[in-house]
Amino acid sequence: MTEYRRLRVALLGAGAVGSQVAGLLLRHGDELADRAGAELELAGIAVRNLDAPRDVALPRELFTTDAEALITGADIVVELMGGIEPARAHTLLALGSGADVVTANKALLATHGPEVFEAADRVGASVYYEAAAAGAIPIIRPLRDSLAGDRVVRIMGIVNGTTNYILDRMDSEGADFADVLADAQRLGYAEADPTADVEGYDAAQKAAILASLAFHTAVPLETVHREGITAITADMIEEARDAGFVIKLLAVCERLVDEGAESISVRVYPALVPRSHPLASVHGANNAVFVEAEAAGPLMFYGAGAGGVQTASAVLGDVVSAARRHIAGGTGVGESTRANLPIVPIGHVTTRYQITLEVSDAPGVLATVAGLLSEGGVSVATVLQTVAEPNGEEGGTARLIIGTHRAAEQALSATVDSLAASDVVERVVSVLRVEGE
């Protein structure tokens, strides 16, 4: 075997991903050394509890509770603890001592990205985070490097496996959200507290990371508009299917141009996606990121968005990249945030909508509804009226499904309020945005 320079790798955390990373580092050490041009010595694994059970059998002597001591003297620090503290402090300590950092910590990057990247720049180190945006799917390098000479127009990502699993089963089985969620929890697809997934927090963190990269702009997490999927009903999914759509939780990152001035919008919400769109056929817990760039046109990246060993693949790719950079010399490249585009609030975003109303089945109702839409500045593209009570008698309730042309969220929202307040509208059943048309 070739003699390589030895690099010390410190691993922080030994959960689902960390234990797989450690196992693969130990098992494929020789092969990874050939790839990296450096021997990757697993110097230790910092954990809170030395006796916690692990997914992978690992030598006990590698474990330590003294993360700081482990970090000091490491060439590459792999942070897989998750959460903000002490992950942030450890990351800054590592960068401060000149180590490169590999992280899968989307929460940390989405909330403290600029601080972390500045700390890396100060010492010429690099931060690698392929695992932080879409699990095993290579999306960071394509956005950061392959598309660096292009202009990204739009990203639409299915970046949360749990919600895609739930929506996909609701779609294929006609089941209710609560039932599928309970089953997903039983099967391990959803956590006991599913809030981070089903309320879109996880997707919003990933959207912030993707948008920052794609638009060379620091995107604070609080500027990401976020809606979850808890209000999605079996009825809404059935209605969507009838209209040729599937409902997906999307992370949308969009470049907007208004009279030559550019801005961006970053938002997470359940949206209607045409069944013919490539994203519509992303099933189960899989993820996919659809990217449209000015020159490259549409691109799609598909794969497993989560899972311990899958995510470990992305982490180890980053470890090899960090090692190669150590051997090659030179400083880290740093993040390009020089475009620094303004981020518009959701109210100024325009999309197409589908509004479903329950209305009284009486003469003049359609005219009233159309009038309110027109007053609100919302232009109607399609109207479908279905009788909710199939006895055919007037005086019951009917359903109006209205597809709009592009409308500003603000105008749409005010118009929906006036529809809800109208005498002829019994209930606003759903208001969903349409993406991917």
Add this chain to the structure above:
Amino acid sequence: MTEYRRLRVALLGAGAVGSQVAGLLLRHGDELADRAGAELELAGIAVRNLDAPRDVALPRELFTTDAEALITGADIVVELMGGIEPARAHTLLALGSGADVVTANKALLATHGPEVFEAADRVGASVYYEAAAAGAIPIIRPLRDSLAGDRVVRIMGIVNGTTNYILDRMDSEGADFADVLADAQRLGYAEADPTADVEGYDAAQKAAILASLAFHTAVPLETVHREGITAITADMIEEARDAGFVIKLLAVCERLVDEGAESISVRVYPALVPRSHPLASVHGANNAVFVEAEAAGPLMFYGAGAGGVQTASAVLGDVVSAARRHIAGGTGVGESTRANLPIVPIGHVTTRYQITLEVSDAPGVLATVAGLLSEGGVSVATVLQTVAEPNGEEGGTARLIIGTHRAAEQALSATVDSLAASDVVERVVSVLRVEGE
């Protein structure tokens, strides 16, 4: 605007891709400088004929016929001439003078890759070639970096847009190869001499590049088994459809394990792909690369495989990467070919097959055919018999469609010979491999 260090970019070639690269470099100069952290000065464009028409209007003073003079003193040389010479000499000259090289030249890399990469290593320069394998689709960085810590098991790529366009139209229209090819030539999807595309030469070059990267092994082009699509008939496509398949020209790069010893196989041929496979829904001239890795699981990368402006996106991403490396310092990382796995000839590859035979519709025919298959060591998975002449009378001809279990190419090929020589077999209609099941 920030003051950046200036890097001189020399462009060789101003064809469909080159003229777009030049246009984008000039049009988006300020933005690219922000991305790269360096001003990218288009120092000149070397062409054979100063007066040839260009796709993009470019300042005449940029053009020169003296490529050598342009290369000398450039920091980044972008080689978009295509072909082996003088592209090879220019590339070696550029690397010899310490410049980084960006190339879309798959022919050069597939035939002289090791020479080019060694020349880069000698001076610590880098060769970037995102545009050489699948046009605008980022596949080089994912394979080279993101999956560097994983083990690629298999790649199945639709990497030639022309053949996918032809096969897709044959599939959707039931048209014949020759008719669709003529139409594709008229519409600009196929060249006047379509040999490189329809005979699989282009795909074989890309397969060699992808396999080299994925398996860390230098893969000489002559070790790539290659078959084109000229023998594919409308009948074969219809029969495939009836059986739930679509015919795609695939570049297959596979890691084989035999009693613990690893080897690889690289091959290009039209194959039956199940309609439920993600590759089956790659339509028109689009490309897609399906990658299976041990830890990451299945991944797919989809987009435009060709086109001037699309490919220019990949080239410019490489130019920005090269510029960032110049600014960051350090040497190029070099290619990892240290695994150096043996490459097995096609005869030793095992796949599933579908064999279609025209046989006499007489008693005992199936038994004879089954006997020959069994003698050849080919195990039968499915048999479908259809009567070719639908008058129902015995004595006519019938069609046997035989799906095999995995069989070695060598055994299969010998068995097909004995079938062809048999009295009961009137004609071997087709023998197609099945991939993606």
